Amino acid sequence: RIVVVGSLNADLTIYTERLPNPGETLQGEGFIVNPGGKSANQAVAAGRLGGDVSLIGAVGRDSNGDMLLASAAAAGVDVSRVRRADNVETGVAVVTVDAHGENSIVISAGANGTVVPADIAAAKDVFDGAAAVCLCLEIALESVEAAARAGNDAGATVLLNLSPFAPVPEGLAEAADVLLVNAHEASQFLGGADIPGPEAEAGEWETVRLKFAEHRLDRAVVTLGAHGSVVLDSLAEDGRRVTRIAPTKVDAVDTTGAGDAFTGALAARLAAGEALAEAAAFASVAAALATTRKGTQAAYPSLVDVQARLA
Ligand code: ADP
Secondary structure (H helix, E strand, C coil), X not given: CXXXXXXXXXXXXXXXXXXXXXXXXXXXXXXXXXXXXXXXXXXXXXXXXXCCEXXXXXXXXXXXXXXXXHHHHHCCCEEEEEEEECCCCCEEEEEEECCCCCEEEEEECHHHHHCCHHHHHCCHHHHCCCCEEEXXXXXXXXXXXXXXXXXXXXXXXXXXXXXXXXXXXXXXXXXXXXXXXXXXXHHHHCCCCCCCCCCCCHHHHHHHHHHHHHCCCCEEEEECHHHCEEEEEXXXXXXXXXXXXXXXXCCCCCCCCXXXXXHHXXXXXXXXXXXXXXXXXXXXXXXXXXXXXXXXXXXXXXXXHHHHHHC
């Protein structure tokens, strides 16, 4: 089983030609309300790919909460551990997407801010027998830490998506088995270190791997948007410590949630017993396909979609 702990948000998205400048008002080209939130997205991505997924989090008693539960359930995700919080609205993300598929996002945590370590403790039975635990930073750090420890105790592979970026306590980094970051988050985590560009030699990534290892992070995946991703694995059984995953060529129309599709797909494949580099190659295809349609969860590919692209 895959346990995803964290956020559920309603994404309020407006499509525009370009992103607004400070103080500027732009005319949009359409508005939609979609289910989102990094953890809900990761759960749906894993569920659509055939994973047995449980989601732990909180929503308010409002229509956005109903929408989020329905969307996750439709992907086969067990939502029985998503608490309905009183007197607080469901989390919301106000998203702007430009004509190139680039986005800018503002979030109000709402019910996500009520997730506490006691919610993790109450779900101990869900962690028992979990193969993978998926975490991001859209809920309180102490709850993320509690979930990471629960994952460690259950013998699960703990995936930590360092997004949205925040400095994390050493203990949390240590509890994570696989760190997932985009290039920007990787740089921030490593104190502003330069992250190699798309044409970089493996040796430059070897330097990055050693830096992560200094933080007791033996395994990390750095996603590079349209340039694919890089797997840094100090524990690789085949000794391949740096693996470049080539990008999947697609016409991207909306990259919102691409990183979450990657994380959910990676968790699904790791839970199924695949090695990290193999799982990342699969996740890279799933995430690329997710950018080819508008929206987030509704754009996530099924197992058949990914297999067709791999064939
Ligand atoms: P985030 O959305 O977290 O910032 P990235 O932008 O790095 O993360 O995207 C995550 C993954 O999604 C990439 O590693 C890649 O597999 C896929 N992806 C994102 N954008 C594109 C694109 N334009 N073309 C192909 N794949 C993409």
